[in-house]
Amino acid sequence: MIARKLFTIVLLFSTLVFCGEQAKKSIVGIDEQLGQNIPVGLQFTDEHGKKVELSSLVDKPTIFMFVYFECPGICTPLMSSVASEIGKIGMKPGQDYRIISVSFDHTEGYELAAKKKANYLNAAEIEVPENGWRFLTGDSNAIATLTDADYCFT
Numbered sequence: 001m002i003a004r005k006l007f008t009i010v011l012l013f014s015t016l017v018f019c020g021e022q023a024k025k026s027i028v029g030i031d032e033q034l035g036q037n038i039p040v041g042l043q044f045t046d047e048h049g050k051k052v053e054l055s056s057l058v059d060k061p062t063i064f065m066f067v068y069f070e071c072p073g074i075c076t077p078l079m080s081s082v083a084s085e086i087g088k089i090g091m092k093p094g095q096d097y098r099i100i101s102v103s104f105d106h107t108e109g110y111e112l113a114a115k116k117k118a119n120y121l122n123a124a125e126i127e128v129p130e131n132g133w134r135f136l137t138g139d140s141n142a143i144a145t146l147t148d149a150d151y152c153f154t
Contacts, residue, residue, distance in 0.1 A: 038064075039145055044102065044136040047114040054146070057134055061097040066147055069101075069108045069116045069135070079120050087125035094132030101133070104147070106140040113137050 040055035065082065067075035079101060086093055093099060103113065113135035121128050138146075 042138070042142045042146055044138040044142055045110045045113075047110055047117045047135040049110040052134075052136070057098065057100060059098075063097065063099045065099065065101045066104055067101055068105050069103050069112045069137075070105075079116070080123060083120045083123040084125060086128065092126075092132075094129035098131070099133040100136060102136045102138065102143070102146065104143060106138065106143055108137050110137055 038054070038058070040053070040058055042054045043051050044054065046052045063082075065078060067079060069075075082099065086099070091097060101113075101116070117133065117135040121133065124133075
């Protein structure tokens with residue numbers, strides 16, 4: 001039940017944010033993209049300042065959260081809720097699934113990503129291994145490609 005709520009919250013938020021551009025072009029709704037792949041060949045910078053290819057991180061079911069790390073609005077409550085709920089779903093992050101938070105803002109650097117990661121891992125009610133929840137930043141091109149409406153996550 002809690003896992004379903006968590007997934008629904010992340011999916012709903014993701015759909016609203018990721019499909020925003022699509023909504024401007026058509027009637028507001030959810031356009032399923034079943035069978036479509038995300039562009040995993042993109043490079044981002046991880047919370048340690050190292051370049052990582054998305055394909056090296058997506059090797060099991062993955063929850064993507066697109067956020068602003070310096071967001072006073074919905075991003076902070078979203079990540080706080082995920083941190084508090086992941087201990088209640090009966091699955092182990094890093095082993096059974098991954099969480100990847102990607103900043104929408106190309107000006108947010110890996111230092112901020114590292115700080116946010118530390119905050120949310122400390123807030124989690126279970127121990128989350130290093131590879132269980134990753135925090136990524138990227139250039140505007142990589143971010144735009146990943147968040148493009150053609151790649152709505154469903």
